[in-house]
Amino acid sequence: MADDAYMPADEDYAHLQKLSSEYAPEATGPLVGERQSSAAITTQYATADPVYRVKTAALPAKYAYFRTCRGDGHCGWRAIAFTYFEALLRVGDVGKFEDEEARLNSLGNLLAHIGYSRDIWIDFAEEAFELLRKLAHSLRNMDGQAAEILLQTFNDTSESMAIITYVKLLASAWVQTHSDDFMHFVPMGDVKAYCANNIEPTQCEADNIGIAALAEALVKPAGFGLEVWYLDRSPGEEINRSFHSEPTDHHHVPIPNAPMLRLLYKPGHYDILYKAGDVPRVHHQPPPPQQSLHVALANSFDDFQPTASNVADVMTMIPGMYPTGLGQRWPSLSYDFSPSPASCAQVTPIQPYAPVPTPITPVSTSHLDFVTPIHSGHTSQYNRPSIHSIHLDQPPVTLPIHPPPPPVSIDRAAPIGLERGGPFRPSMYELEPGFGSSMQVQPFQTSIFRNSHFNTAHYMNPDFEPEQWCPDGDYSNGNKGRHKLQSS
Incomplete structure (x- = not known):
C-alpha cells in the first residue's frame, strides 16, 4: 500500500457509524391510507425471511383488512387516535360523541396537575372536539360522509398533528398522575423525565408505556379495547400479541361485543388491523322487480x-x-x-x-x-x-x-x-286451411267467383291448367266432312 494512501481516522469511522444509525428513509404515502385487503402484506413479504413469509401468509385468515400509516415518527400515536374516532363511528350513536367531548374536556384536570394550563393545550384539543362535532353532525344527517370526513381530517397535516399532540399530552399526563404504575418501567424510576424525553417531544414514537397510558386515558373509558400484534422473527406460524387491554365498564366488568382497536407492529412501525366483522357490510338493495309488459x-x-x-x-x-x-x-x-x-x-x-x-x-x-x-x-x-x-x-x-x-x-x-x-x-282475412289445394274442386257458385282468380278454371289462378284441344277426339265423332278430307 502506498505511503500516501488515505487512512481514515477513528473520528471518521465514528461519524460514518452515526450517519448510518440515524439514517431514515423519507416517509411517503398518505398519512392514513385506505382500508385494503391484508393479502397485500403477504405479497409484500413474499421474498422475505421464511418466518415472515409463514406468519404473513396466515394473517389474512384472521385479519381480513389493514390500513397503512405513514412512518414519519408519529404512526403509533396516529393509529390509536384514528381508530378511536373510527370506533365511535362504528357505534353510530350521536349522543356518544357529545359524551366523549365532555369527558375529554374534563381531562383538563390531569393536564393542569402536571403543570399545563388550559391555554397551552386547548388549541390542540379544539381540533379533536371539532372532529367529534363534524362526525356527530354527519351521523345526525345520515349523509354517509362521516368516514370520508375522518379520513380527510387525518390526512390534513395541520389538523392531524394537532390531534396527535393533544393525544400525546393526555398520555404524558396519565403516566405522571399514575406514577406508581409506571415507575418500575422507566429508567431510574423518574417518570417526569421519561415523559419529557420519550412522550412529549415531536419525533418520539409511541412505545409500550405510551400505548398503555392511552389505553387507560382515552380508549377504555370510551368502552373500547386495544390490542397490539407484533410481527417479528419469534418461533411460530402466527403473529404474537404484545399488548392487550380488555374493554371494561366503570365497575371493571368486561363489556361484551365492544369495539376493539387493533394495531400491527412491525419493528419501528405501526399499521391498523381489522377483522372481517369490524368492517360494516354494505347492503346492496336488490333491484326492484320489473312490471309486466302490457x-x-x-x-x-x-x-x-x-x-x-x-x-x-x-x-x-x-x-x-x-x-x-x-x-x-x-x-x-x-x-x-x-x-x-x-x-x-x-x-x-x-x-x-x-x-x-x-x-x-x-x-x-x-x-x-x-x-x-x-x-x-x-x-x-x-x-x-x-x-x-x-x-x-x-x-x-x-x-x-x-x-x-x-x-x-x-x-x-x-x-x-x-x-x-x-x-x-x-290476419282475419287469411285463407282457410286447405284452401287453394290442387286436389280440390272449386264450384262455380256466383258470377263473382267465376271471374275471380280464386277459381282454378280462371287463367289468373296459380293452379290454372288450360284445356287442350285433342284432334283425335274430334275425328271420332263421325264427321263426314272430315272423313272426306282423310280419303282425299
Missing part, C-alpha cells in the same frame, strides 16, 4: 287458437323470417294483456224467405270469424265478431233476400299437420 293488440281475438294450415306462412316471404325446419315453430312471445270485450250490439233479426227443403251444409269457417254462418231454420240472426264494436241504433230494415244457391258439397283436402304459431297473429 301490450295492447289491436283487433285481437280473445279466443284465438293457432290452427294447422297447409298454406305457406306469409312470414316466409320476408327475408330471414322463416322457421328452421319442417314442423318448427316460430319463437314464442308472451303477451300479457287484459282483453275487455265490448258488449254485443243487439240487432233485430230479419225474417228471411222460406228455406229450401234441402238443408244447406254450412261451410267450415275455421278461425275466419268474419264469415257469418248460415243456419237452417225459420229464424236467423247475425253473429257479430268479438273484434268489432258497432252499435246499430237504426230501426230494422227489411231487405229482399234471394234464395240461397243449391247446396254444394265441398271436399277439402286434409290439412298438413304443421303447427303454426309465433309472435305474429294471423
Whole structure:
C-alpha cells in the first residue's frame, strides 16, 4: 500500500457509524391510507425471511383488512387516535360523541396537575372536539360522509398533528398522575423525565408505556379495547400479541361485543388491523322487480287458437323470417294483456224467405270469424265478431233476400299437420286451411267467383291448367266432312 494512501481516522469511522444509525428513509404515502385487503402484506413479504413469509401468509385468515400509516415518527400515536374516532363511528350513536367531548374536556384536570394550563393545550384539543362535532353532525344527517370526513381530517397535516399532540399530552399526563404504575418501567424510576424525553417531544414514537397510558386515558373509558400484534422473527406460524387491554365498564366488568382497536407492529412501525366483522357490510338493495309488459293488440281475438294450415306462412316471404325446419315453430312471445270485450250490439233479426227443403251444409269457417254462418231454420240472426264494436241504433230494415244457391258439397283436402304459431297473429282475412289445394274442386257458385282468380278454371289462378284441344277426339265423332278430307 502506498505511503500516501488515505487512512481514515477513528473520528471518521465514528461519524460514518452515526450517519448510518440515524439514517431514515423519507416517509411517503398518505398519512392514513385506505382500508385494503391484508393479502397485500403477504405479497409484500413474499421474498422475505421464511418466518415472515409463514406468519404473513396466515394473517389474512384472521385479519381480513389493514390500513397503512405513514412512518414519519408519529404512526403509533396516529393509529390509536384514528381508530378511536373510527370506533365511535362504528357505534353510530350521536349522543356518544357529545359524551366523549365532555369527558375529554374534563381531562383538563390531569393536564393542569402536571403543570399545563388550559391555554397551552386547548388549541390542540379544539381540533379533536371539532372532529367529534363534524362526525356527530354527519351521523345526525345520515349523509354517509362521516368516514370520508375522518379520513380527510387525518390526512390534513395541520389538523392531524394537532390531534396527535393533544393525544400525546393526555398520555404524558396519565403516566405522571399514575406514577406508581409506571415507575418500575422507566429508567431510574423518574417518570417526569421519561415523559419529557420519550412522550412529549415531536419525533418520539409511541412505545409500550405510551400505548398503555392511552389505553387507560382515552380508549377504555370510551368502552373500547386495544390490542397490539407484533410481527417479528419469534418461533411460530402466527403473529404474537404484545399488548392487550380488555374493554371494561366503570365497575371493571368486561363489556361484551365492544369495539376493539387493533394495531400491527412491525419493528419501528405501526399499521391498523381489522377483522372481517369490524368492517360494516354494505347492503346492496336488490333491484326492484320489473312490471309486466302490457301490450295492447289491436283487433285481437280473445279466443284465438293457432290452427294447422297447409298454406305457406306469409312470414316466409320476408327475408330471414322463416322457421328452421319442417314442423318448427316460430319463437314464442308472451303477451300479457287484459282483453275487455265490448258488449254485443243487439240487432233485430230479419225474417228471411222460406228455406229450401234441402238443408244447406254450412261451410267450415275455421278461425275466419268474419264469415257469418248460415243456419237452417225459420229464424236467423247475425253473429257479430268479438273484434268489432258497432252499435246499430237504426230501426230494422227489411231487405229482399234471394234464395240461397243449391247446396254444394265441398271436399277439402286434409290439412298438413304443421303447427303454426309465433309472435305474429294471423290476419282475419287469411285463407282457410286447405284452401287453394290442387286436389280440390272449386264450384262455380256466383258470377263473382267465376271471374275471380280464386277459381282454378280462371287463367289468373296459380293452379290454372288450360284445356287442350285433342284432334283425335274430334275425328271420332263421325264427321263426314272430315272423313272426306282423310280419303282425299
